[in-house]
Amino acid sequence: MAEKRDYYEVLGVSKGASADEIKSAYKQITLKWHPYKHVNDSEEEKKKAEEIFKEASEAYSVLSDPDKKAKYDRFGHAGVDGQGAPDFSNINFEDIFGGSFGGFSGFGGGLNDFLNNMFGGGFGRRGGQPQERVFRGRDIRTRVKLTLEEIAKGVEKEVSIERSEPCPDCDGRGTKNASDVQTCSHCHGTGQEQRVTQSIFGQTVAYTTCSHCGGTGKEIKNPCRSCGGTGVVRKRVSVKVNIPAGVENGMQLTVTGAGHAGQWNGPKGDLLILIEELPHPYFMRQGKDLFYTHTLSVTDAMLGTEVTVPGLDGSFKVKVEPGTQSGTIVRLKGHGMPGLKNYTGSGNGDLYVKFLVWIPRKLSKNEKELLEGIRNNESFRPNLNRDDRDLFEKMKENF
Ligand SMILES: [Zn+2]
């Protein structure tokens, strides 16, 4: 093992440093090098952070203890041999680096808790505001209007949006030189200011956004002129979106990473597209099924005929049986909307054609005479058979 460095040197303080100075020095090192803050870094960076933090923790555990400090001052490392190991942390670095920290807020809370334990509060909100601030770009919400025909086939749409993009002049850093990006000296990168006030109820601690850095936790020296140091610029772009067949009004599609770019090369937000289905001139849609109403003349309904019905995939002929009642519904299997995979199933819906019978409002003298002649014929007397009763029951339910 390499020669141990002097504990004062490790913390970067002089031999005569006060307890407060020692504590403050260790706090700075923790804020910068705590492994929680480097979980997203390269293996090399992680290793480095772990070593620096371990060394500082050991130094602090000795120098913050008056007894141990006295021994160390007198006898050096030999005086505290075996007592230098931090007794407070017992941090399992494997756990921190090994992925047992699920979410982002997980390690944020972890570090805040650690700092709060060590330094008595003030590090982030309880429950874990992320300590290492990553600036994820916001999501963008937009909507596309689609005709039923477009939905039936699926369509590629171009959506025009204005979004933040990484500044090309500074590669999203906010400044030409990486070294000009510094941790805010005012809030030490937390983005928050702590205000302690005394009142008759005791001490009150309030957190506000850091006035120095506006809550970003960063200080950008020599900010890039194109983006003002934010690392992002506004741009109108057109995004191609593949809309699958079978979507429905009110559904939302997510285009991952097509939203705003994050500040300082933070992750991109998503583009959320709300589907708006335009009303169709003659089809009504319910899920995968389509409904169409066809009006027959009295004579066609009585004598039977063949009519042409429009479909989304071309029109087709439908036979009208003699004696078709008003309200009769014919189901044309498979001529409805396509299903949406994993959502409404893969098969097509049906097209329902409802026949209504139109009664003439005005009749000529001849027509009247003709009809008077057959008015009392047996076959004109309403006679609901079983099928008709079923039909009328159905009509009550559906229409
Ligand atoms: Zn600040």
Ligand SMILES: [Zn+2]
């Ligand atoms: Zn820039």
